[in-house]
Amino acid sequence: MARVPLFRFLSTLPLVFFLWTVALNSGVNAGLVDSITRAITRALQRGNCASCHELLITLKGLAALGDERFTKTLQGVCKKLNLEDDDVCEGTLAQQGPILAHVLRKMSPFGQTSVKFCDAVFGLCQSPPVNDWDVVFPKPLPANPKRFERTGKPPIQVVHFSDVHIDRSYLPGSEAKCNKPICCRNFTENGDSEEPIPIIEPAGPFGHPKCDAPVKLLHSFLKEIDESGASFSIFTGDVISGAGVAHDMKMFDEDVQAIIGSMPIYPVIGSESAPVNAFPRDTAEEDNQWVFDTQAEGWKPWIGQAGSDQVKHISGSYSVVHPGTNLRIISINTGYWYKHNFWLYDSNELQYDPNGILEFVVQELQTAEDEGQRAWIIAHMAPGHVDAMSDQSNYFDQIMQRYQNTIAGQFYGHSHHDEFAIAYSNYTNRSEATAMNVGLIAPSLTPRSGQPAFKLYDVDPDTYEILDVHVYSANYTDPSFQREPQWNLHYSVRDAYGSVTGLQADDVLGPAFWHRLTEAFEEDDDLFNLFLLRKNRVPPKVDEVCDEGCKNSTICGLRALRAENNCRISRPGLGWRRRGRPKDDFSIGVSQQDFGTYRVAQQQVFEEPSNGIYNSRILRAIQMLRDYNT
DSSP states (O other): OOOOHHHHHHHHHHHHHHHHHTTTTOOHHHHHHHHHHHHHHHHHHHOSHHHHHHHHHHHHHHTTOHHHHHHHHHHHHHHHHHHOOOOHHHHHHHHHHHHHOOOOOOOOTSSSHHHHHHHHHHHHHOOOOOOOOOOOOOOOOOOSOOOOOOOOOOOEEEEEEEEBBBBBBOTTTTSSSSSSSSSSSSSSTTTOOOOOOOOSOOOOOTTTTTOOOOHHHHHHHHHHHHTTTTEEEEEEEEEEEEETTTTTTHHHHHHHHHHHHSOOOOOOSOOOOSSSOOOOTTTTOOOHHHHHHHHHHHHHHHHHHHHHHHHHTTTOEEEOOOTTTEEEEEEGGGGBTTTOOOGSOOOOOSSSSSHHHHHHHHHHHHHHHHTEEEEEEEEEEESTTTTHHHHHHEHHHHHHHHHTTTEEEEEEEOOOSSSSEEESSTTTTTSSEEEEEEEEEOOBBBBBGSSSSSEEEEOOOOTEEEEEEEEEOOTTTTTTGGGGGOEEEOOOOHHHHHHTOOOOTTTOHHHHHHHHHHHHHHHOOOHHHHHHHHHHHSOOOOTTOOOOOHHHHHHHHHHSSSSGOOOOOBOOGGGGGGGSSOOOOOOOOBBBBBOOOOOOOOEEEEEEOOOOOOOHHHHHHEEEEEHHHO
C-alpha cells in the first residue's frame, strides 16, 4: 500500500476542519463544492495511489456530514466539472451517492480495501496482489475421471444472447443525437425546461446506434430465435437500459414467455438492481432480496420450483439439469465479484467468498461429477474481465482447475463484444498444451454498442462441447431495418477461422483451437483487424487504430479467463470520461485500462466515413469481411 507523506496528511486537516464547520450550516455550501472539486482534480493530476489515499481522507470527512450533504455536494461537483448534463448528475448521484457515503464512513482510507476502491473509482491505484486462499473441495480430483465420448449424433442448437438493455421510454421520432448518455427519449432542452429538444435526427421505430433497444427490436429478435429450432437459449444478463427501472425485469420475462413460448431459457442476474450493480453482501445492513424474489418468480417457468428456490436463497444463483440431457447448467451471480458494486467496499475485512457464490459452484460441480454429468457455467461477467475482482477470479480459477473434466463450457456477456477468453492450467506458460477451458462471450442486442447480434451454437449432444459458433446480426444501416430487421448470418467461426488454425472436420472448438487462433492473430495483422471488426461490430475512426500495444494487450485479454493475468493497467480519471466502450451503467467509477482501449465510432458499419479513409490494415480487413459475407 502506498504511504501518504506526513506533510500531505497534515495539509488535508484544514479542509477536514472546513467540512466539519460546514456541518453547522444547512444546505450545500458553494465553497464546499469548490473544495471537493479541487481535491478530486488535484488527486487526478498527481495520478498516483498516495494521492488517492489523501483524497479519501477528505471524502471520508464529507461522508461524515451525512448522506444528503454528501450526495448534493457530489452532484455539484459533477455539474462543475461538466461530467454530464445537470439532470444526469442529479439522478445518477441521487442513487449512488448514499451508497458511496456509507462505504466511505466504513472504510479506512489506508487499508487494502481503499486500494481496491481507488483502483475502481479513480484509477489511481493498481489492483493489489491476490490474497492467498485455498478453495476447499469435498473430494479430490478422481484418479480416473469419466470420459465423455462423441458418438456421431447430430448436433443440437443453442442460442446465446446478452445485454439487451431494453429502453421502455424509447420514443420513435424523438431526437437520436442528443447530449445525454442515452437518447431517443422525450427529453426537454434541459431538465427544468418544458421546451422539447429540436429534432435533427429522428429515432427510427426499431432503434438507433445512439440509443438502447426499443421493445420492437426485442420482439423482432425473440421471433427470430423462436423460429431458429434451437433446443434452448442462455441469456447472460442485463435487461434494463442504462437508465432503466426495476419493473423492466418482470416485463422482460413476460415478453419472452409470450413470444418464445415453450423454448426453455436459462438466464443470469446481470446489473439488475436499484441502483444498478448494487448488491449488498449478506454482512451489510441492507439487502436487495426483492431482486432475487422478482427473478425467482419470473424465471420459474424455465428453471422450475427447485431452481426458483435457489435464486431466492443463493443471491440469484441456481442450477438445473436441462430435461432429457446429461447437462447441468449452473447460473451464478457475478455481481459480488464486480469492482463497481460499491457495497464490496463497506468493510475493511476481506471476504473471500461474498454470499457463498464460490461454495455454491463447488457444490453443484461436485454433484455433476458424482452423477456423471457435464456442466455449463453461465454468468454475466467473465471472471477474467477488467471489471472483475482479482481475488474472486483467482479462487474461481481454482475451481476450474479442479473440475476441468466436468466443465464443458462457460458463457458470459457484459462486455457487449463478440469475443472469448481462455483459461490455462499454467498461466506462466500459456500455450495450446495448457489451454484448459474457454469462456464464450456474447455480443449485445442494444444498438448502442454496435449492430444487434446473438450467437447460435452447434453443440455435441454427448459431450456438450461446441462444434461451431454462428453469429447473427441485424444491420441498422440497411433501409429495411426500420421496417423489419433482417437477422442474417454474419459469420461462422468454423468457416472463418478453421483454415488458419488447422481445424480438422471432426475437431471441436475447444480451448486448444481458441489458443491457436490467438497465435494466428499474432502472426497476421489483417486477420486480427478482421477479428476487431467482428468483435466491435462497428468500424474504427481513422485516428483510432489499434496499434501494436493495443494488439498485444487485446490478445493478452483473450488469453485470460483469470483477472490477474489480463494485462490491465489502471489510468487516472473519472468514471464517465474513462470507459472505453458504450456505458452500460451510470456508476461514478469505471477504471481505465490499457486492455481493449480500441475505441469505436458510431458510424455506418462496413462503410468508409465521408470525411476520410481508414488506414490500409482496416481497409483490408473490411474487404475481407465483405468478401466473406458475399
